[in-house]
Amino acid sequence: MSRVRTSPDAEPAPDRRAFVLGPGLPFVVALIWGAASLGNQFTYDDRPVVLDNPRIRSLSNLNTIWLTDYWEQTSSSDPVLDPRRDRLYRPLTLTTFALNFTLSGANPFGYHLTNVVLHALVCAMLFYLARRLLASAAAATAAALLFAVHPVHSEAVAGLVGRAELLAALGLIGGLLLLLADRPPRPLRALAAAGCFLAALFSKESAVCYPLVTIVMLAWVGRLRAWRDSWLLLGATLAAPLLIYLPVRYAALDGQLIRAGAVNVILNPLFEAHGVERIWGALAVLGHYARVLTVPIHLCADYGLAVIDPRAGVTPMVLVGAAAAAGLVVALTGVASHRPLRRTLGLCAALFVASYLLISNTFLLIGVAAAERLMYWPSVAVCLACGALFAALRERRAAAGSVSGDLWRVLGVGVLVVFGVRGVLRNLEWHDNATLFNVDRQTCPASAHIQVAAGSTEVYLAVDALRRRSQAEFETHLRAAEEALDAALSITTRIPRALRERGHAYWLAGDLDSAARYLMAALALDPTDHLTRSYLARLERQSVPTQQLDALQQAVTTRPSDAEPRVELAAALLHAGRVREALVAAEEAARLAPQDATAVRTYGEALLANLRFDEATDVLRRAADLAPDDWRIHANLARLLSHSDPQSALRHARRAYELAPGDFQVRTNYGEALALVGRKEEALRVFRELVDTLPPGDPLRTAVAERIADLSRP
DSSP states (O other), rough: OOOOOOOOGGGGOOHHHHHIIIIIIHHHHHHHHHHHTTOOOOOHIIIIIITOOOGGGGGGGGEEEEEEESTTTOOOOOOOEEEEEEEEOHHHHHHHHHHHHEEEEEEEHHHHHHHHHHHHHHHHHHHHHHHSSOHHHHHHHHHHHHHHGGGHHHHHHHSSSGHHHHHHHHHHHHHHHHSSSSOOOHHHHHHHHHHHHHHHHHGGGGGGGGHHHHHHHHHHOOOOOOOOOGGHHHHHHHHHHHHOOOOOHHHHHHSSSSSOOOOOOOTTTTGOOOTHHHHHHHHHHHHHHHHHHHTTSSOSSSBBOOOOOOOGGHHHHHHHHHHHHHHHHHHTTTOOOSSHHHHHHHHHHHHHHHHGGGSSSSSSOOSSSOOOOGTTTTHHHHHHHHHHHHHHHHHHHHHHOOOOHHHHHHHHHHHHHHHHEEEHHHHHEEEEEEEEHHHHHHTTTTHHHHEEEHHHHHHHHHEEEEEEETTHHHHHHHHHHHHHHHHHHHHSSOOHHHHHHHHHHHHTTTHHHHHHHHHHHHHHHHHHHHHHHEEEEEHTTTTOHHHHHHHHHHHHHHTTOHHEEEEEEHHHHHHTTTHHHHHHHHHHHHHOTTOHHHHHHHHHHHHHHHTOOOHHHHHHHHHHOOOTOOOHHHHHHHHHTTOOOHHHHHHHHHHHHOOTOOOOHHHHHHHHHHHHTTTTHHHHHHHHHHHTOTTTTTTHHHHHHHHHHHHHHH
C-alpha cells in the first residue's frame, strides 16, 4: 500500500466496468445474500414492533410515532405498557414500517424486501467510503463484499426491527461521504451532512457516535487541516443534529433521555454486577463480539443471563475479550505511524472504538448485554481492516513475482463464500419464531431468554393444535414446550414469564395442581402480570361469574353516587385479570369517596396492575395516610419505591412485615429492601427463614434458594 487516500486526479475515468466491479458488485451480492430472508415471517420483536403495532397501520399516526417512544402501545391487544422498559426513540424507523404497511399491509414480504434493499445500498455506499479511505479499489471492493455477506449481519437484515441499524448506517455513511469529499468545505454540503446524521439519530440511538467517527475519518484522510479555517462550520455540523435530536427525544420520552433504573437482568446480567465483575462482564461482551466477527459459526439471538455471567470470573470469553482489547490497544499505537498499512489498521481500530463505546456495556449499561445486530455499524471498521490487509498482502506477493498473489485471491474468495453460505443459512433460520428459537436453544442452551422464548412459542403452537383438534401435533408441541421451559427454569427461576408459561403447559397437560403452583409463583415474582392473574382466575374457577359481574355493574348503575359497589366491581375485575376495566371503576370510586381508605387503596392497586407506577405511588401514599395499619398498602409501596427510594421502601417493607409476617410477598419484599440498602446479612436471614416454610418441589422455594445463593456470593 503506497497511500492512505487517493487524489481525484489519480482516479481512473469512471466507466461501466469500474461501476460493476466497484459499488455494483457488493450491491448485487448483498441482494443475493439477503434474498434468503424474503420468505420469512414476522419473527421475535418483529411481532410487537411491526405486526401488532397499531401506530404503523396508518400514516395519519405519524404525529404519534414522532412524539412517543419506540415501544409505546406496541400491541392493540395488550395496551398496558411497562414504564421500566428500555427507553428507545426511533421514529424514522417506525415511519418506514408505516410506509410498508400502507403499500403492502401485513404481508411480511414487502418489509423483508425493504430490509434487503437497504442492506444492499449500505454495501454500495460502503464501497465509496472505503475507496475514500483505503489505498486501492481492490481493498474497497474486498471490504464492501465482506460486509455484504458477513453472517453477523443476518439479525439486522433478516430481523425486521434490524432496519434501525440499516437506516442508521445509511445516514452515517452519507454524512461522512459529504464531509470527506476532497473539496473545500461548503455550508450547503455541511448542512446536507448534518441532515444525514440527524436521520441516523432518528433511526437509532447508537448513531450518537457520529461526532467521534467523523473526527477519526477526517484525520484518516487528512481533512482536519482543510476544516481548520472552517472550524465553526464543522462544529455546527456536528452539534446541530444533537441540538435538534435531544430535545425532541426528551419530549417524546416523557422527560427522560435514558432509562431510569435497571432493566431486565435476564437480557443484561451486568446490571447485577459490581466491582471487578463489571470488568469481567464487559470483557466477556467484547469476547463474544470478537468471536462472531471472526468465527461466526455459532450465532444466537440472545447473549443474556448465563451466556454472559459476570459473576463467573475469568471465563474463556473473558480471555478472548481481553485478547481483543489488547489487540485494539496495539493497533491504536499505529495511528501516528508513517507506514501506510500500520496507520490504516490503527485508524480502523480507532473507528471501531468510537463506534463500539456506546454498546460496550463498559461505561453505560444498555438494554442487552450483547446482540449481533449491534455489530452492524461497528463491523464497518473490521471489514475496512480486512480489505486493507487483503489488498496489501496480495499486492506485495504480486510485486515480488510470486504466484501466491493468486492464492491470496483464491483464499479471499473462499472466505467470502464460506461467510456468505453461513449468512444465508442464518437468514433462513430467522424464518419464524419456532425455527429461530429451536435452532438457537440448541446452539446456545445456556440462554435462559431463548429457552423461555422457545417454550412460549411451543405453548402457543400447542394451543393452536388443540383448537384444530390435532392431537399428535398438540402432544409434540407440548413436550417441546415442557423441555424448553424446564431448561430455562434450571438456569434461573427468576423469570416470571417462564413460570407462567410452565404453569400454562401443566394446565394443558391436565396437571392442575402443578399449574396453580407455577402460576402463583409467577404472580408472586410479578404481581403486575394481569395475564397470570387471568390464568389463575380461570384455572382455580375463582373468577367472578358473569352473573355476579352483571349484578355489580347493575349496582353501580342504580347507585351512581355510591363508591362501595364500584370498589367491589373493581376488586372483582382485578381478580379476574381485567385490569383496564378495573381501573375505570376504581378511579371513579376514589373520586366519589376520596377519604375512604379502601376505595383509595383499590384505585392504587388498579394503577399498579396497569403499570402506572408513578401515579400508583402517589395514590397509595395517600391511602397509607388514611389507613396506616393496612399491610397491603405498605407492601405495594415497598415494591414501587424499591429503585427510586430504597430507604422509604425499607420503611414500608418493615411495616408490612410487622403487620403480616406470614405473607410470602411481604417477606420477600422485606428481604429485597434490606438487600438494596446493603444489609445483606439481615436479608439472608429473612430469606432463609422463608425458604424453610416452603415445601420441597415448590417453584417458589427454588426461586428463594436461588436468591439466597446470589446474596451469599462475596
